[in-house]
Amino acid sequence: MFCNQCEQTAHGQGCTTVGVCGKDPDVQSLQETLLYGVKGMAAYAHHARRLGKSDPAVSAFIEEALFATMTNVNFDLETLFEMVLECGRQNLRVMQLLDEGHAEKFGAASPTTVYEGTKAGPGILVTGHDLLDLQNILEQSQGAGVNVYTHGEMLPAHSYPKLRAYPHLAGHYGGPWQNQQFEFPLFSGPIVATTNCVLIPWDSYKDRLYTTGVTAVPGGRRIPGNDFSAVIAQAKQSPSLPEKKVRESTIGFHHNVILGIADKVLEAVKSGAVKHFYLIGGCDGAEVGRNYYTKAAHATPNESIILTLGCGKYRIRNHDYGTVAGLPRLLDMGQCNDAYGAIQVAVGLAQALGCGVNDLPLTILLSWFEQKAVAVLLTLLALGVKGIRVGPVPPAFVTPRIFQALQEKFDLKLTEAEPPRELFQLAT
Ligand code: SF4
Numbered sequence: 001m002f003c004n005q006c007e008q009t010a011h012g013q014g015c016t017t018v019g020v021c022g023k024d025p026d027v028q029s030l031q032e033t034l035l036y037g038v039k040g041m042a043a044y045a046h047h048a049r050r051l052g053k054s055d056p057a058v059s060a061f062i063e064e065a066l067f068a069t070m071t072n073v074n075f076d077l078e079t080l081f082e083m084v085l086e087c088g089r090q091n092l093r094v095m096q097l098l099d100e101g102h103a104e105k106f107g108a109a110s111p112t113t114v115y116e117g118t119k120a121g122p123g124i125l126v127t128g129h130d131l132l133d134l135q136n137i138l139e140q141s142q143g144a145g146v147n148v149y150t151h152g153e154m155l156p157a158h159s160y161p162k163l164r165a166y167p168h169l170a171g172h173y174g175g176p177w178q179n180q181q182f183e184f185p186l187f188s189g190p191i192v193a194t195t196n197c198v199l200i201p202w203d204s205y206k207d208r209l210y211t212t213g214v215t216a217v218p219g220g221r222r223i224p225g226n227d228f229s230a231v232i233a234q235a236k237q238s239p240s241l242p243e244k245k246v247r248e249s250t251i252g253f254h255h256n257v258i259l260g261i262a263d264k265v266l267e268a269v270k271s272g273a274v275k276h277f278y279l280i281g282g283c284d285g286a287e288v289g290r291n292y293y294t295k296a297a298h299a300t301p302n303e304s305i306i307l308t309l310g311c312g313k314y315r316i317r318n319h320d321y322g323t324v325a326g327l328p329r330l331l332d333m334g335q336c337n338d339a340y341g342a343i344q345v346a347v348g349l350a351q352a353l354g355c356g357v358n359d360l361p362l363t364i365l366l367s368w369f370e371q372k373a374v375a376v377l378l379t380l381l382a383l384g385v386k387g388i389r390v391g392p393v394p395p396a397f398v399t400p401r402i403f404q405a406l407q408e409k410f411d412l413k414l415t416e417a418e419p420p421r422e423l424f425q426l427a428t
Helices: 025-050 058-066 077-108 131-140 150-161 177-186 231-239 255-262 262-271 287-299 309-317 336-353 371-382 398-408
Strands: 112-118 123-127 147-150 171-173 189-192 210-211 221-223 245-253 276-284 304-308 330-332 362-367 389-391
Touching: 025 058, 025 077, 025 371, 025 398, 058 077, 077 131, 077 336, 077 371, 112 150, 123 131, 123 150, 123 177, 123 231, 131 147, 131 150, 131 231, 147 150, 150 171, 150 177, 150 245, 231 330, 245 262, 245 330, 255 262, 255 336, 262 336, 276 287, 276 309, 276 336, 287 309, 287 362, 309 362, 362 371
Parallel strands: 112 171, 123 147, 123 189, 147 171, 189 210, 210 221, 276 304, 276 362, 304 330, 362 389
Antiparallel strands: 112 245
């Protein structure tokens, strides 16, 4: 039996000519974009559901979108393109639910100073995005004589008052996900990976790596429920960590914090003290080209504010940007899902200035790697945000024709070899 589309191979077994099962490669590209966007959105939706927040309309869309990615149900570019944008709209709702869930469960995020490094004594390291797992670990390890540290995308946990109220939340250790394999061997205690982006552990630490929920790795130990007693027991047996302070940092510029001082920000914009905003962040990765974001952040003029989020922040945060109009120039807004907050800030600014988001003095440099970044990019496009630069490489699943369509409709650009100078030349 041969495929009725390409007549080359059995249906569903791959195609030798123009794409999977004879499908137009552009159709396949949109289906894959939709699939990756839905995966990212599902991760956020799962985090939100664990916090008691869900929306039946989101669940219905996930079913519909997955149905549309079957190989033999939709061959129409126009409807698939609309579903891809609908994925972005639904992801905005999901990020809103997660934002509300975090605030309701852990209190309103606020700026705070974070100790980075380790303190003398045994410790547990928690990585990933699931703040509820972190809270359970903190709750169960109270009085056990062990410290708890955040890693990677857990850094924003310190901005939530009900989490930082635990005195043994001792600080933050390490950087982005791709550093795990050299940072984790140096951490003497157990490590709990709550979500993506976890790497398959090396032998040197796999007996100390625990995973929760759907997260699992060969050699690691799964925790099926919320009982972290095995982690705490191993921490108590582990060698003491050294007293080693690396730095202190200020985080926690949640959208409610920034919008809470909107008058001050607007005054700074109107007076010309702040002439431009840059959103630099997203998903980090190991590729050499990612120093584009570092160079761009360092080149931003003093009369500008940089908003950052996701683990892309680790590309730009080891630098003193100083202050402008009494505010730090680098404002860390949180995890990748806090792109919701960046959108709220942009919309709030645009409303206050009587213009559209695309008329704001705003440059968006998005680093992508992961399905969550795809979902966030689709949200920005669904909102009609134009001129985003995404990199450091084009997503392999987007065909030239689909990318051209995105360029024409949204002025979507790829990052260049070097950040162009005009990005940093401000209107007088
Ligand atoms: S921001 Fe992206 S790359 Fe970084 S840990 Fe989160 S999902 Fe992974």
